[in-house]
Amino acid sequence: MRGAVLHAPGDVRVEDREDPRILLPTDAVIRLSATCVCGSDLWPYRGVEAVTGPSPMGHEYVGVVQEVGSEVRNVKPGQFVVGSFFASDNTCPICRAGYQSSCVHREPVGGLGAQAEYLRVPLADGTLVATPETPSDDLLPDLLAASDVLGTGWFGAVAAQVGPGRTVAVVGDGAVGLLAVLAAKRFGAERIIAVSRHESRQKLAIHYGATDIVTERGDEGVARIRDLTGGLGAHSVIEAVGTQESMMQAIRSTRPGGHVGYVGVAHGVELPGEELFFSHVHLHGGPAPVRRFLPELIDLIYKREIDPGKVFDLTLPLEQAAEAYRAMDERRAVKVLLTP
Amino acid sequence: MRGAVLHAPGDVRVEDREDPRILLPTDAVIRLSATCVCGSDLWPYRGVEAVTGPSPMGHEYVGVVQEVGSEVRNVKPGQFVVGSFFASDNTCPICRAGYQSSCVHREPVGGLGAQAEYLRVPLADGTLVATPETPSDDLLPDLLAASDVLGTGWFGAVAAQVGPGRTVAVVGDGAVGLLAVLAAKRFGAERIIAVSRHESRQKLAIHYGATDIVTERGDEGVARIRDLTGGLGAHSVIEAVGTQESMMQAIRSTRPGGHVGYVGVAHGVELPGEELFFSHVHLHGGPAPVRRFLPELIDLIYKREIDPGKVFDLTLPLEQAAEAYRAMDERRAVKVLLTP
Numbered sequence: 001m002r003g004a005v006l007h008a009p010g011d012v013r014v015e016d017r018e019d020p021r022i023l024l025p026t027d028a029v030i031r032l033s034a035t036c037v038c039g040s041d042l043w044p045y046r047g048v049e050a051v052t053g054p055s056p057m058g059h060e061y062v063g064v065v066q067e068v069g070s071e072v073r074n075v076k077p078g079q080f081v082v083g084s085f086f087a088s089d090n091t092c093p094i095c096r097a098g099y100q101s102s103c104v105h106r107e108p109v110g111g112l113g114a115q116a117e118y119l120r121v122p123l124a125d126g127t128l129v130a131t132p133e134t135p136s137d138d139l140l141p142d143l144l145a146a147s148d149v150l151g152t153g154w155f156g157a158v159a160a161q162v163g164p165g166r167t168v169a170v171v172g173d174g175a176v177g178l179l180a181v182l183a184a185k186r187f188g189a190e191r192i193i194a195v196s197r198h199e200s201r202q203k204l205a206i207h208y209g210a211t212d213i214v215t216e217r218g219d220e221g222v223a224r225i226r227d228l229t230g231g232l233g234a235h236s237v238i239e240a241v242g243t244q245e246s247m248m249q250a251i252r253s254t255r256p257g258g259h260v261g262y263v264g265v266a267h268g269v270e271l272p273g274e275e276l277f278f279s280h281v282h283l284h285g286g287p288a289p290v291r292r293f294l295p296e297l298i299d300l301i302y303k304r305e306i307d308p309g310k311v312f313d314l315t316l317p318l319e320q321a322a323e324a325y326r327a328m329d330e331r332r333a334v335k336v337l338l339t340p
Numbered sequence: 341m342r343g344a345v346l347h348a349p350g351d352v353r354v355e356d357r358e359d360p361r362i363l364l365p366t367d368a369v370i371r372l373s374a375t376c377v378c379g380s381d382l383w384p385y386r387g388v389e390a391v392t393g394p395s396p397m398g399h400e401y402v403g404v405v406q407e408v409g410s411e412v413r414n415v416k417p418g419q420f421v422v423g424s425f426f427a428s429d430n431t432c433p434i435c436r437a438g439y440q441s442s443c444v445h446r447e448p449v450g451g452l453g454a455q456a457e458y459l460r461v462p463l464a465d466g467t468l469v470a471t472p473e474t475p476s477d478d479l480l481p482d483l484l485a486a487s488d489v490l491g492t493g494w495f496g497a498v499a500a501q502v503g504p505g506r507t508v509a510v511v512g513d514g515a516v517g518l519l520a521v522l523a524a525k526r527f528g529a530e531r532i533i534a535v536s537r538h539e540s541r542q543k544l545a546i547h548y549g550a551t552d553i554v555t556e557r558g559d560e561g562v563a564r565i566r567d568l569t570g571g572l573g574a575h576s577v578i579e580a581v582g583t584q585e586s587m588m589q590a591i592r593s594t595r596p597g598g599h600v601g602y603v604g605v606a607h608g609v610e611l612p613g614e615e616l617f618f619s620h621v622h623l624h625g626g627p628a629p630v631r632r633f634l635p636e637l638i639d640l641i642y643k644r645e646i647d648p649g650k651v652f653d654l655t656l657p658l659e660q661a662a663e664a665y666r667a668m669d670e671r672r673a674v675k676v677l678l679t680p
Binding site: 093097098102247262269272273276 | 619
């Protein structure tokens, strides 16, 4: 089959890879209907994360089950399924508490390479969620978004305890930040401040429910958010970048007793303990347990109550994965959908 | 009046200080019935925090109102009152959300020096809570504990979301850690693991409800707590020290999705963002909003349902404050009560 492989920073190639097959009785193999490039794929692409040898890329996927192992009970060949970036058994105490992305048996899907024609999914019963029926093509981008960026933005809003009457700020205008705006709106936030300096992203943020746009970053951004919140800071702040600057902007934009939900994969972040102590914020986040939210998200998508697929502003054939990475790296595209 | 003043690390003197008086119409002046030395007083005493000139010491106090300013409505001369280490208006949005120690008008009481005969308390209406009646002498240590260490341990348990069926670990065996054990027991924790290597403190922890004692610190302590919790870590961990080692022990002892409540004043702590991200813990803490809890704590003390005063294992006259600091610095005493 064909699949995208990162050979070195900036060097993504689509090449022949071995066809995935069932290795364990809990595996499934799916034929991908759509996949995409994640903001977190840009960390190794940019060389911020080390690249050690050729790495199959991609961890976002929707598709049709081709084959299942002998112990798989919950999904069967022919079903359309959505999964996420950690395979989980969905039965251990950590999964049952809603943290499937820290499942005691978790396996990262990233290493298996979902930017491809086929994908082996470990722990299929605990990882994949079948849709009610095979979706029409126009729902594919929405369902693919649920696989990661929607589930991650959603978790950010949950972690930041967004709710009715609350003022929410979202730091980061990538797909996750934009979908955190969507989630905050669904959760009844009264006011949603999006931090963005890109006009097309601002428009999408407003489409998803943002009531205010802040273009400043860092301490200036903090000052603007404080101005907008009576000097107190927001009740809830969602961090969707993962840098030192964005984390500190999120913490400093939150009022004492408020909640920071951070879902940008942290890179080189060091949190000053004393400032955090006196900030009085709640801090929660990490890799989103997307599996927790998938049944609800799929339901909302089928009812056409949410349209997360709008974050895909470019669609390319899988063979052009290299161009997809370039477009996202250069911020010409928010998120690129790849069709195998 | 007489009061304790820190002149330099290790140099505490009781000397004549000016009598406090009403400066603002929202002030009260109280005659102290009891005061004490806090673990956090040891930071400047040990030179870990800089000492810049002679500093009146102490921020824990109970006593009788002597005089109130013209705008004070909630307390009156003759009443016995308990206050805490931040004065608060108890009416601003932050106070109303339960974070009085981040009140927009907060004033630290520490700088006013409660290790003395009299104390000016700013924002008296929002800071002081009158007891139902003048307490008998045997309740004084309990009420004094409520002023800081009980309220702080209590907040640690609240921040760590301690509740029925939960396994709780407490890192730190000072007065705050011991009273966090008491709070965890009150909140219905199923299992309470106290980290302590001192026999007398272990005994008090067990008296307050600890079910297990771990003597190891750092990564060995983490391994022991994981052993005791099926390899997963505790649901709730209360951090009551404030060092890098204790914070990391707390975070690493918590299961994914679990809660760290940290109340040890952070000194030189830097939290690694990537580890925190993948730990999946909730982190909350800071200076305890003791005012939130005082009415409930005073009620429990008057009903003799809790005995937090047991943490005072040495009582000295105020004049011997220097010996009180020495005894705590050398860990000969858990906490020293001073009688003015």
